[in-house]
Amino acid sequence: MIRSEILKEIAPIIRDQLVVCNIGLPSQELHMIDDQPTNFYMLGTMGLSSSIGFGLALAQDKTVISIDGDGSVLTNLGTLPTIANNVTDNYILLIIDNGSYGSTGDQPTYAGKKTSLTAVAKACGCENVIEVQDKDLGPVLQDAIDSKKMTVIVCKCDSGNIKLPVITMDPVVIRDRFMKAVAK
């Protein structure tokens, strides 16, 4: 499975949760598949999906899912010790690990080579780290939501992209709509 197929499959599971979605194609795909006010689309700032989602989880009680990529987590590896050492059980970090920088033309990442983000997350002190194959993600993600335990999920999948338009929504509109959904 490629990332867009995974997002299609988990869309019904994450629809009612607060979602912070990674820059580039992941946000464009989620926007096309199931646009929701509870989705915060990153239009720039590679690497910070996990940090934005984590700050949001710390600030309020609703469950927050950061959808991140292996390349983006590698950009901001310092996020994992911060998450591990400040546990908040309403937070799920979902790393879609396709071993490539998808939005820029599928150049390989080190996570697709020798580096295991699952092992890195565990070494950083994250307690519930689950590595899962793409086709098995749905139930694992649902369990993580239901468990109310902070969880890091590394979902291994194929690299590959679909053609789709950029998000033209204004960033302030995205942010305002999202904040209203958070406060609801």
Add this chain to the structure above:
Amino acid sequence: MNIDKKICDDLVANDVSFVTTVPCKQLAGVIEEIDARDEIFHIPSNKEDEGMGLCAGAFMGGKRPAIIMQNTAIGVTINTLATLIQYYRMPLPMLISYRGELREPVACQVEMAVHTKALLAEMKIPTYHFHHQSDVAEFDAILKYTFMCNKPVAILTDANFWGGYGDQ
């Protein structure tokens, strides 16, 4: 006057309850004071752009955030300031240790100090420079201004403001 206490008093009075820090020698006292305040949740960051991500999330979760960092971080965070904090129009007070100014003992710190105000000006970030301890009197008004206009705002605090580097 205890400037560490005054800064924390103003943060609390302005309902700033989420503070992230990347330490600097000059900031040790204020970070210690923040840790002592029940009203403020303190989360250290490993890098300043990460910290700004945390602050963006906290703001969207209904908290008023602030970041405390060194001026070298301006070199690290230009992209985050432009594409996250400014693009999505979020407030972010940045209390910045202004290294490389008068009384600085470490020559390399001057190399970023000479770019700091130029970079902030280029980014159109409102910037205040605390040089004397009495300058801290404006901190309360700067916080109110930041959350009024939803912009990142820089407060540069130099060695003279903090009282020098002790024995160095």
